[in-house]
Amino acid sequence: MRTNSASWLLASLLAGSAWTAHAEPVAWAFTYTGFFSTYTYTHEVFGTTTTEAFLPDAEISGAFSGSDDDGDGILETDELDSFVVGPTQYLACMRAPTPYARCSFGFTYALDRQELSFGGGWFGTDGYYSGWGGTILSGDEATDYSYNDYSETTYTYYWTDRTTLSFRQLPPPVPEPATGAMAAAGLMVLAGLYRRRRH
Known part of the structure; x- marks a missing residue:
């Protein structure tokens, strides 16, 4: 159940990142x-x-x-x-x-x-x-x-x-703080999934 939640969160973050990149x-x-x-x-x-x-x-x-x-x-x-x-x-x-x-x-x-x-x-x-x-x-x-x-x-x-x-x-304009926070959150989720798989 937690893995599904983490996967959903990761997908949401990646989708948001993709949209941000798309609208550069x-x-x-x-x-x-x-x-x-x-x-x-x-x-x-x-x-x-x-x-x-x-x-x-x-x-x-x-x-x-x-x-x-x-x-x-x-x-x-x-x-x-x-x-x-x-x-x-x-x-x-x-x-x-x-x-x-x-x-x-x-x-x-x-x-x-x-x-x-x-x-x-x-x-x-x-x-x-x-x-x-x-x-x-x-x-x-x-x-x-x-x-x-x-x-x-x-x-x-x-x-x-x-x-x-x-x-x-x-x-280019300086990225908004929300963009940096989204990237950091995405890295944290990836790190958590990697640790979970190793164990």
């Missing part, structure tokens, strides 16, 4: 480089000024981490632990919105092909005279804006066929 965390930083840029400034007295140029060194950078929990080879929004583009930490913003920062986004990343796709937006206001925000859609455009009672500023980056994407792998 990944963490990447990414950078898009080279954008066609437009800058528009509108003032209620002085009118509108617009400048345009291709900026070969302009960058949009970010990072993400998570685990492919369903094993389909695609990291999706609900499998992320973090997602940052520029100064905006989208998950933290969504989980704890304030009047100064509210966010929404969608995300996919194909693990084997390194295909990244995401879109999102953020906005905030001081509740009186000023507001700010932005939107981004990878492969298309990213816009930041701000406004007050007298003026509005809009800055947009457009993806072109000269825009490049690079990745940099980040150190």
Whole structure:
């Protein structure tokens, strides 16, 4: 009876370990480089000024981490632990919105092909005279804006066929204490079964 219980416990531990290995965390930083840029400034007295140029060194950078929990080879929004583009930490913003920062986004990343796709937006206001925000859609455009009672500023980056994407792998997250405890418990069960068989 004890052997059956020990075997069941061992099987449960091994199954948990297999699932943990299957959903191995990944963490990447990414950078898009080279954008066609437009800058528009509108003032209620002085009118509108617009400048345009291709900026070969302009960058949009970010990072993400998570685990492919369903094993389909695609990291999706609900499998992320973090997602940052520029100064905006989208998950933290969504989980704890304030009047100064509210966010929404969608995300996919194909693990084997390194295909990244995401879109999102953020906005905030001081509740009186000023507001700010932005939107981004990878492969298309990213816009930041701000406004007050007298003026509005809009800055947009457009993806072109000269825009490049690079990745940099980040150190894997530190394993959670529960994972280490599970491994230790598994070794203890194996040692107990080995002693029992010897006797």
